[in-house]
Amino acid sequence: MISLRQSISAELATPVNPQINEFAEHIAQQYLGAAMAVLFYGSCLRSEKLEGEMLDFYVIVSNYDDAYEKPWMAKWNRRIPPNVFPYNFNGLAAKVAILSMDDFANLCKPEADNISVWARFSQPVRLVWRINEDTEQAIANAVASAVPTLLNAALAHSDREVGLLDLWESGFALTYGAELRAESKSRPGDVIKFDPERYIQIGKAGLYHCRIAAEIRGDKVHIVGDNRFRVEQELSRWPALRRRGKWLTILRLGKAAFTYAGGIDYLAWKINRHAGTNITIRPWQRKWPFIAAIFLLPKLLAKGAVK
Known part of the structure; x- marks a missing residue:
């Protein structure tokens, strides 16, 4: 089986519409000296519709002080990440979030004190601009940690036997419930329906990295062994995650x-x-x-x- 890291690296490198790459390069030019990578994700990635839509990008920077001319912008990006700005380029519109590489990596981990980053980057994402190969590797490592972070949360809230796609849907429902979001109840399932094979492949690989031990048996995920401590540990985090997220x-x-x-x-x-x-x-x-x-x-x- 292909490893989680290999799957994520391949997904990040999947080609996109050249307009996306051009837009990403334009955005990166606004943060010269600080920009390390630009990531494209969200509903426009899934639907491939660009015209009349709001595209979603994350710019990963080396540090906030180098990213801004105004010190107060760096301060607030550091205190309440990310900062978000609108951009327009060649007839397309986007909202662009700014995160440092350190914050991006830490907010994809299970120890993160809020769900906003790992919830988004456990979904499909493309690396559409990067400064060098070392940055590409660092991005892949961070994104690869987001997947088991979400799956582990879903396992803690699931029965001992659950369908893999149901597990993903449960995880996304948890994350939507931990933010103030204008989403319908069907949204978690709709996200998965765009590419269920992706969630099966990456989900199988991601289970090996979850703190709660689980394995695939047939078409079901089974929690194995005595995981009571790890389940209780994960469950105990969620009241605070929901309050903090909102x-x-x-x-x-x-x-x-x-x-x-x-x-x-x-x-x-x-x-x-x-x-x-x-x-x-x-x-x-x-x-x-x-x-x-x-x-x-x-x-x-x-x-x-x-x-």
């Missing part, structure tokens, strides 16, 4: 009011798209996006637009 969502939205031009419009677009709402942003809300977000959040919670 508070971080709010803090990041507040921070984006100062760093993300047009962020309030993007937020409304995202929620309307995923939750079926019809939120319209008024001129005063664009002028005062932080205050608008404070007033908007209770209404969204009451309507179930974010959970």
Whole structure:
């Protein structure tokens, strides 16, 4: 069987639409001296639809101080990572998150104090620009640790026997529940349906690296041996992960009011798209996006637009 590390390396290197590579190089040029890699992920990777969509990139930088001219930008990226910015290039639009290599690696590990990075990078991702081969290896190592982090969490919340795709779906449901997200209940299953074979192959390889011992028997995953301590250890983390994840969502939205031009419009677009709402942003809300977000959040919670 192909190892997890080999599978992740192959996935990262899978070619994408050349427009994506060109966009990634353009973004990297904005962080010369700091940019190490650009990763492409999310719904546009799965659907391969680019026009009229919001693409998702992560820029991995050597350190925050070298990435910004303004010290306060580096400070807030360090305190509440990542910073997120809008970019446009050759008719395409994207939101771009900035993380240091150290933060990226640490936030993919099981010890991470929030789920936002490993939840995203246990899904398909492409390395669409990198400064050198050493960086490519470091990115592959980090992404490879995200997969067992998610699977281990799902194992702790599952029966001793579970289907592999059901395990993935359970893991994604956990992560969506640990953030304020405008997603339907079917979203975790829909993510997997784009490429179930990918989740089977990488899932089988990833199980060997989980703290909770499990193995494949036929078409089922079986938890093996006495894993009570490891299961309880994982379960005990989740109340804090959920609380922290929701508070971080709010803090990041507040921070984006100062760093993300047009962020309030993007937020409304995202929620309307995923939750079926019809939120319209008024001129005063664009002028005062932080205050608008404070007033908007209770209404969204009451309507179930974010959970």
